[in-house]
Amino acid sequence: MSDDEQRFRVLYRQHYARVLAYALRRVGPDRAQDVVAEAFLVAWRHIGKAPADPLPWLYRLARNAAANEGRSLRRGVRLQERVRVGAVTMLAGALAASDHAERVGETDWVLAALRRLSPRDQEALRLTVWEDLDVATAAAAMGCSPAAMKVRVHRARRRLAGLLTRSQADGSEASHEC
Amino acid sequence: MSVDDDRVLALLAERNPVPPGAVAGLADSPDAEALLERILATAPRPQPFRWARRFPLAGMAGRRRGVLVATAVLVAAAVLAVGVVSPLDVPFLGRGRPALAATPPLLSFDRSELPDAKTLLGRLAGRAAVQPPAPGSGAFDYVQVQAWSLDSAIGGGQTTSALVPALSETWTAPDGSGRSRTVRGHAEVERVGSKETLKAVLTGTGAAEVTVFGEGGTSKLPLVDLSRLSTDPRVLAKQLLRNDGTLSYDPDPAGAPVWFQRVQNVIALYRRQVVPPRLQAALLRVLATTPGLVVLGRGRDRVGRAVVAVGFESTAHGRPARYQLLFDPRSGVLRGVEEAVTTLMVNPQTGRDYLNVRIPALVESETILASGHAHSDRTPP
Numbered sequence: 303m304s305d306d307e308q309r310f311r312v313l314y315r316q317h318y319a320r321v322l323a324y325a326l327r328r329v330g331p332d333r334a335q336d337v338v339a340e341a342f343l344v345a346w347r348h349i350g351k352a353p354a355d356p357l358p359w360l361y362r363l364a365r366n367a368a369a370n371e372g373r374s375l376r377r378g379v380r381l382q383e384r385v386r387v388g389a390v391t392m393l394a395g396a397l398a399a400s401d402h403a404e405r406v407g408e409t410d411w412v413l414a415a416l417r418r419l420s421p422r423d424q425e426a427l428r429l430t431v432w433e434d435l436d437v438a439t440a441a442a443a444m445g446c447s448p449a450a451m452k453v454r455v456h457r458a459r460r461r462l463a464g465l466l467t468r469s470q471a472d473g474s475e476a477s478h479e480c
Numbered sequence: 481m482s483v484d485d486d487r488v489l490a491l492l493a494e495r496n497p498v499p500p501g502a503v504a505g506l507a508d509s510p511d512a513e514a515l516l517e518r519i520l521a522t523a524p525r526p527q528p529f530r531w532a533r534r535f536p537l538a539g540m541a542g543r544r545r546g547v548l549v550a551t552a553v554l555v556a557a558a559v560l561a562v563g564v565v566s567p568l569d570v571p572f573l574g575r576g577r578p579a580l581a582a583t584p585p586l587l588s589f590d591r592s593e594l595p596d597a598k599t600l601l602g603r604l605a606g607r608a609a610v611q612p613p614a615p616g617s618g619a620f621d622y623v624q625v626q627a628w629s630l631d632s633a634i635g636g637g638q639t640t641s642a643l644v645p646a647l648s649e650t651w652t653a654p655d656g657s658g659r660s661r662t663v664r665g666h667a668e669v670e671r672v673g674s675k676e677t678l679k680a681v682l683t684g685t686g687a688a689e690v691t692v693f694g695e696g697g698t699s700k701l702p703l704v705d706l707s708r709l710s711t712d713p714r715v716l717a718k719q720l721l722r723n724d725g726t727l728s729y730d731p732d733p734a735g736a737p738v739w740f741q742r743v744q745n746v747i748a749l750y751r752r753q754v755v756p757p758r759l760q761a762a763l764l765r766v767l768a769t770t771p772g773l774v775v776l777g778r779g780r781d782r783v784g785r786a787v788v789a790v791g792f793e794s795t796a797h798g799r800p801a802r803y804q805l806l807f808d809p810r811s812g813v814l815r816g817v818e819e820a821v822t823t824l825m826v827n828p829q830t831g832r833d834y835l836n837v838r839i840p841a842l843v844e845s846e847t848i849l850a851s852g853h854a855h856s857d858r859t860p861p
Contacts, residue, residue: 307520310519310520311516311520314507314516314519315507315508315516316507318506318507318512318516319503319504319505319506319507320503322503322506323498323502323503326497326498326503327496327497327498335511335515338515339515339518339519342515342516342519343519346519346520410495412491412492412494412495413495416492421702427492431489431492431493431496432492432493432496432497432498434500459485459488459489460485462488462492463484463485463487463488466488466491
């Protein structure tokens with residue numbers, strides 16, 4: 303076994319679950335495994351460039367893979383340029399959790415407000431809250447400086463707070479009308 | 481009652497779609513193990529190519545070593561994941577040494593009486609700025625694209641190549657909801673390497689596919705808020721870079737030079753949404769700064785429309801390629817994009833190019849047929 307292969311096996315086993323969770327949170331169970339497969343395939347191709355702490359790098363690869371998925375949907379070409387891994391057959395627990403969250407998200411006022419933020423603001427909050435990354439690691443995942451990330455998270459949090467406050471006020475008014 | 485900042489984080493954490501621990505242990509699952517082995521079955525990096533000492537471009541090879549045809553690598557894994565087709569479906573197998581793929585000819589251009597690229601794009605920008613708004617009205621951005629690609633599947637040292645045409649229409653609302661319809665034409669198989677690679681190439685061809693964004697679990701694909709893009713080329717050039725926060729598109733591919741990512745983001749804008757005239761003018765002035773940009777000349781695009789073309793070379797997609805941007809000479813509107821590989825990459829196992837083409841060879845073509853606003857996601861403008 304080559305050094306590259308050994309290194310990749312370790313990286314894969316250490317981070318597979320977190321990258322899968324990242325993908326599930328962003329694209330849902332139907333597409334998550336394709337995103338994971340593409341992210342790790344690119345990681346394998348560039349294993350020589352993997353940083354000492356590869357998790358932010360893997361998140362970036364997964365984010366690009368998710369974007370590529372969207373692009374494929376839009377363009378309808380290059381259909382062979384991604385790994386096809388067949389039906390998702392992951393353990394039921396993760397899927398059930400994700401399915402449940404999707405159903406809840408259709409009506410949940412917090413998730414609805416989150417979706418009204420810019421994609422970058424959404425990503426900043428997801429990385430720090432759902433992925434539980436510190437600012438420096440989240441910054442590496444988004445490819446910006448820690449200072450810029452700190453500002454972005456702060457602003458995103460305030461914007462979301464504002465949206466939630468307005469949402470509550472609207473709900474309160476609506477209940478009075480009723 | 482207001483929601484304070486700290487409460488926001490708690491509310492969000494409570495709604496984590498995949499709670500901590502939900503995926504614990506999945507790295508040891510059979511699916512994860514199978515994926516790992518499929519990935520490891522592909523080459524991590526390319527072997528040095530025999531052409532490296534024969535072609536002048538190989539002198540650039542610091543980047544190129546370690547690069548493999550992206551399509552080839554990704555498809556190699558795809559091939560490992562597909563089943564085996566019936567021999568009855570594979571009439572070409574075993575017919576001896578195959579011919580090279582008959583890719584469409586490159587477009588030809590007349591370079592005479594045209595200025596340098598920067599001047600040309602500046603003139604086009606001047607014309608773009610005074611154009612009327614795009615046709616139609618309504619909330620949906622509609623774009624119709626005719627595409628053609630050389631899809632190749634490589635596995636077990638075998639290559640199958642096929643020419644695959646496609647016509648796609650996309651309707652997208654500002655919130656990212658919408659609909660796309662893609663009709664992928666019948667593949668013209670140029671060469672069959674194996675049953676597995678043939679199956680991989682033919683997947684999804686000869687059929688129409690409709691995708692609804694924002695329904696049925698499909699993610700919404702929000703449009704870029706064009707009102708946030710500056711018409712000052714210097715500002716716009718920065719906005720077009722990744723991580724600026726203005727564009728929602730991610731660059732393609734990651735790790736490519738900044739200028740290449742910028743060009744890709746410009747193309748992505750046209751591919752997805754209706755670009756207003758003044759922004760088009762600024763985009764043209766940004767494109768004029770692309771390193772190595774040259775004027776190719778006047779000509780006709782794939783559907784016979786008059787165009788003026790500029791081009792540049794890059795290895796960002798994995799092997800040396802020439803990119804051509806085609807513009808309407810009267811309005812400056814981007815009409816299409818073409819990509820042609822320019823350098824041989826020999827598969828050591830077959831002694832032939834990985835894509836089985838004669839160099840230079842067109843590998844992808846996109847022609848933007850229509851762009852405008854629509855009231856519904858069912859009808860064009």
